[in-house]
Amino acid sequence: MSRQTRNLLPFFLGIPMAAWVAWDLRGYGLPADSVLAVGLMAWACFSRAADLLISARTQTVHRCPDSRCSFSVRLSGVDAAESRRWQEVAHAHPHHRGV
Known part of the structure; x- marks a missing residue:
């Protein structure tokens, strides 16, 4: 589409x-x-x-690996390098939400 x-x-x-x-x-x-x-x-x-x-249907979601944290990033229409950069941000963000 x-x-x-x-x-x-x-x-x-x-x-x-x-x-x-x-x-x-x-x-x-x-x-x-x-x-x-x-x-x-x-x-x-x-x-x-x-x-x-x-x-x-076209979004990629990267979440914090901590199961108690609700931080997530939703991406649409980005290349693999940009997606990887946001994946790293989600894994290393400084403030854990929901903890």
Whole structure:
């Protein structure tokens, strides 16, 4: 999947979901601007969720080797050298979170 397609897909996936939410709200007698606001909010939420799900397939995650530490780095679209550099950062970070 190309980067441009990966960027546009969440945008278009959110539209039918937001329209469905707005369509369901029309029967409650809400003002049109309220339905529009909720529809736009639903579009933003569904688009962001789709974006996170799509980008999760292409991400690399480097975590601290200490099982008690929650430090992690998420990378997308980097070469092997950059990924290795961030892996070293994750293994040698100075502050352990969650300890």
